[in-house]
Amino acid sequence: MTDKLEALRRTKLFSDLPQDALRDLAEHAVERRLRRGETLFVAGEEARGLYVIVRGAIRAYRESLSGREQTVHVERAGSTIAEVPVFDDGPHPSNAVAEEDTLVLFIDKRDVKKLCREHPCIALGALKAMAGRLRHTAALIERLSLRGVDQRLAAFLLEEAERYGVRTARGLSVELRLTNQEIAARIGTVREVVSRALARLQRESLIELKGRRLTVLDERGLALRAESFIVRQA
Amino acid sequence: MTDKLEALRRTKLFSDLPQDALRDLAEHAVERRLRRGETLFVAGEEARGLYVIVRGAIRAYRESLSGREQTVHVERAGSTIAEVPVFDDGPHPSNAVAEEDTLVLFIDKRDVKKLCREHPCIALGALKAMAGRLRHTAALIERLSLRGVDQRLAAFLLEEAERYGVRTARGLSVELRLTNQEIAARIGTVREVVSRALARLQRESLIELKGRRLTVLDERGLALRAESFIVRQA
């Protein structure tokens, strides 16, 4: 119980809720544990509430008939998922699956809305979260429609390195947590193409990849490549 | 003045605001008229507030260096635009341009947030609007990444016909308000490809196109095509 309360307090959305409201919320929240790969909900299904991620990560994605996936966004501890259907009362727009072993708290959508009515700061927080999500999806739309695979990959690697990497003598360095398959699903292509694009970026000395260890050798160059630029060369 | 008030009342977001709050809002709102093609704001620019569309339509889009555009969404009378930067205090994520002669009301973002705090129903309305937008962008992401041009075009035509068309003996019929160029920007491709894809859909008797008059001859077939299906034939 107190751990649920603690978990909710660590959350972007609910952190500045007064103690008693938080307690009340914690009492109604129900825990759910997922193993890596387990699905939380599927697109089209009716949505009953919001999920707060306590530990782990959830990936929301869409799927084609042929089985190709496009991930729409990934949320980690402290964030929430499924707010869209909570606020517009429609079905789940995407599938959601645990990227790692994950613990979520389920909160009934009526409780969420009640909270928004009684504590406007919650509503504003939710609005801010949705705004961030929309910013992210707009960027993704631009990339998918207007940039080539190399650029999308460059942008992805850069983001990954800046978010999780450490600065070394040779450049930003990260352990890639994703397989090429998963990277492909993020940037909207397939495994083989990612593989080749990585090889290309290495040949141009923008990055170095040893196993899953990525080092960004030329940050500026990689950023340029991400922005676009039809660099035509041998 | 009263016309501003009237306009705000006709708006999805503010319609159920009490009279006095509405009057107050109307007093602070400032009108802006745009001719077709005039731009309202550009991506990256600092955002000072929200725009309520009174008449006309605004198109939000992203642009590549080479000049290709991808429209992200289009909003019409009664809707608002630029809520993302209002709620997360960042710059404008997209460019916005008037699709037709348009009248908007500008509302300072501080006023918007104040309203959200004092009238939770406004916050919930905004959340619902954002949720709808997110639903739309997720669908667009799926289409861009997972479907071919024909499917995207079929989906677009279908939506257009269902929204604005009339049912005739031969099928749903609409006047297309967009040039092929504009359709291309919506579905993420270029003029010529739209032209050819339209020809293909006609050859298969799914649609008929005379000038800009579109008639959906086979609604079911067109829907199937939109969903996907690698129909391979002569």
Added chain:
DNA sequence: GGCGCGCAGTGACCTAAATCACGCAGGGCG
């Protein structure tokens, strides 16, 4: 009436990316 303009249609490319078909390395485990 003729000229210019914007838009649609189309043929002939070209190229990025998807698909297919492998082979190979590492790692868990019977």
Added chain:
DNA sequence: CGCCCTGCGTGATTTAGGTCACTGCGCGCC
């Protein structure tokens, strides 16, 4: 140890879709 599984790399081939370059039409306007 030997094997199976998963993920990676890579060549060969195909294909969708983007680009270029024209044509031709409708329409407004001088």
